[in-house]
Amino acid sequence: MKLPAGNDPDTCCPLRRRFVTGLTALGASALLPGCQSVGKAPEKAAPFRIDVHHHLSPPGFVKEIVARKTGQRPLIGWTPAASIEAMDKAGIATSITSVSEPGVWFGDNAAARALARECNEYGARMVRDYPGRFGLFASLPIPDVEASLREIEHSLDVLKADGICMMTSYGGKYLGDPAFVPVMDELNRRKAVVYTHPVRANCCRNLVPEVGENVIELATDTARTITSLLVSGTVTRCPDIRFIFSHAGGTLPALTGRIIQLTGTRKEFAQRLPNGPLAELKKFYYDTANASNQWALAPLLKLVSVSQVVLGTDFPFRSPEANVKDLIELGFSASDLKAIHRDNALALLPRLKG
Numbered sequence: 001m002k003l004p005a006g007n008d009p010d011t012c013c014p015l016r017r018r019f020v021t022g023l024t025a026l027g028a029s030a031l032l033p034g035c036q037s038v039g040k041a042p043e044k045a046a047p048f049r050i051d052v053h054h055h056l057s058p059p060g061f062v063k064e065i066v067a068r069k070t071g072q073r074p075l076i077g078w079t080p081a082a083s084i085e086a087m088d089k090a091g092i093a094t095s096i097t098s099v100s101e102p103g104v105w106f107g108d109n110a111a112a113r114a115l116a117r118e119c120n121e122y123g124a125r126m127v128r129d130y131p132g133r134f135g136l137f138a139s140l141p142i143p144d145v146e147a148s149l150r151e152i153e154h155s156l157d158v159l160k161a162d163g164i165c166m167m168t169s170y171g172g173k174y175l176g177d178p179a180f181v182p183v184m185d186e187l188n189r190r191k192a193v194v195y196t197h198p199v200r201a202n203c204c205r206n207l208v209p210e211v212g213e214n215v216i217e218l219a220t221d222t223a224r225t226i227t228s229l230l231v232s233g234t235v236t237r238c239p240d241i242r243f244i245f246s247h248a249g250g251t252l253p254a255l256t257g258r259i260i261q262l263t264g265t266r267k268e269f270a271q272r273l274p275n276g277p278l279a280e281l282k283k284f285y286y287d288t289a290n291a292s293n294q295w296a297l298a299p300l301l302k303l304v305s306v307s308q309v310v311l312g313t314d315f316p317f318r319s320p321e322a323n324v325k326d327l328i329e330l331g332f333s334a335s336d337l338k339a340i341h342r343d344n345a346l347a348l349l350p351r352l353k354g
Contacts, residue, residue, distance in 0.1 A: 047093040050345035050352060051320060052137075052195060053246055053289040053312025054083065054095035058122035060115050061099055064106060074316035075100055080126055083315060084133060090313070090320035094352055096135035096345075097123050098165035100317075101199040104139050105170060112141035116151050124159040135349065137165035137195045140183070143173065148183050156190060162349050163193030163242075168225035175225045176232030188238035193348050195244040198222045222250030226281070227259060233272030235280045242348055243284045244310065248291035253299035256281065285348065287312030288340065292326035306336045310344045 057078040065072055087095055099119050105112040116139045123136035138155035140148040155161040164187060166175060173179055175196070187194055198221040222245055229235050229243075245252070256278070263269040263277050273280065282304050289312030291297060300309070311327075313320035327340065346353055 047088060047091045049090065049092040049311055049324065049341040050349070051087070051090075051092050051095040051313045051315070052244060052310050052345055052348075053197075053287045054087075054097050054315050054320075055100040055317070056080075056083070056097040056119075056123055056126065057099075058119045060118045061104070064104075064115065065102070068102075068106070070102065072100070078316050080130065080134075084130065086313075086315055086320050087133070090324045092311075092313075092320055092324075093342075094133060094135060095313075095315070096137055096162055096195070096349070097126065098137040098195060098197065099139045101167060101197055103142075103167040103170075103197075103199065105141055105143065109141065109144040109147065112144060113147045113151075115139075116141040116147075117154070120151070120155050120159055120161065124161065127160075135162040135352065137161065137163045137193075139165050142166065142183065143170045143179060145179065145182050149186055152183070152186055152190070152192075156192065162351070163195055163244075165195050165197060168196055168198045168221040174228035176228035176230070176234040178232075181234075184234055184238050184241065188240050191240040191242070193242045193244065195246075196222070196225065197246050198225075198250065220251050222246060223252040223255055226252050226284070227255075230259065230273060230277050230280060231263065231269060235283075236272055236274065244348070245284055245286050246312065247287070247289055248296040248300045248309075249284075249286045249303075252281070253303050256303055282308070284308065285310050285344070288323065288327060289314035290318060292323050292330070294330060297330065306332075306339055307344055307347075309340050310348070311341050 055075060055078065057075045062076055065075060083095060083097075087093075104115040104119060120136070120138040123134070123138065126134045127136055136155075136159070138151065138159065138161040140151050142148050152164060155164065168174065175184070198217075200217050200221075226245060226249065235241075259277050263273055284304070285308050286300055286304065287310050288297070291300075291312075297309075311324075313323045324341075328337065332340070
């Protein structure tokens with residue numbers, strides 16, 4: 001790897017050197033051109049970053065997770081003021097808010113419809129009350145398909161939400177499931193941005209003693225829903241949906257080879273994916289929430305280009321300032337870092353250019 005002229009590799013970029021040393025076997029060193037940004041704290045200039053993975057907790061949602069003892073204390077204590085304070089420390093201009101898992105459906109369709117509407121109206125008020133600081137990925141009362149179609153219309157046409165938030169699975173059904181075809185077709189018709197957040201699937205709780213599902217299962221549920229979208233042919237039928245997947249795609253990058261093998265063994269998969277799975281995976285966007293480290297981003301950046309990576313912080317579960325600092329210390333070039341921090345999100349959400 002070529003370092004800037006006049007810089008000694010033992011003194012210029014020690015953090016970057018350790019990163020590259022550990023990734024040489026993967027051929028990942030070429031992903032980190034230059035060391036202009038290494039070791040610097042987040043800039044103190046006017047906020048400019050865009051965070052696409054930033055949670056809000058309306059009162060009705062807090063009531064539900066408290067009653068169900070989900071243990072998500074950061075969500076219970078969240079306030080808009082806390083979001084803005086954390087954003088300012090990290091140089092974040094705008095955060096696109098969304099409800100975290102477990103989402104708004106708890107087995108009662110009527111209750112889910114009411115909670116989705118409350119959360120979406122609350123998020124829209126935040127957008128109005130704090131001009132320029134927030135956007136909204138609206139929640140849907142899935143698996144109630146008809147109500148979800150009505151909520152898409154209300155959220156995108158009336159509330160002017162920036163996109164739709166979907167959980168990776170609902171009651172064991174993943175996003176490529178036939179039950180969700182009408183929802184996906186409508187989102188495709190609207191060329192919507194669809195941000196996804198993983199859930200702790202009912203199938204896979206308490207599998208490893210002393211290891212919470214957030215450590216392994218959230219990342220794996222993301223891989224499951226991406227695979228579902230591929231093998232069902234949803235991505236081919238709905239090419240205009242612009243998907244954002246959390247946590248650098250979870251375990252998906254490590255499973256890509258297996259997915260390519262799977263889809264190459266059956267004729268129906270070839271028909272559903274005429275361009276192959278790799279072409280579809282390269283079109284998706286992936287955020288950096290809980291993934292601003294070498295072990296998550298190196299394999300992702302072997303799969304996709306920097307243009308498909310967007311900043312996500314997972315607030316209030318993690319400090320945006322720490323997330324930004326970790327990304328800076330990975331040694332991306334200044335142009336690549338700017339793309340991840342802002343420009344790639346603008347390509348998805350052009351209204352934020354103002």
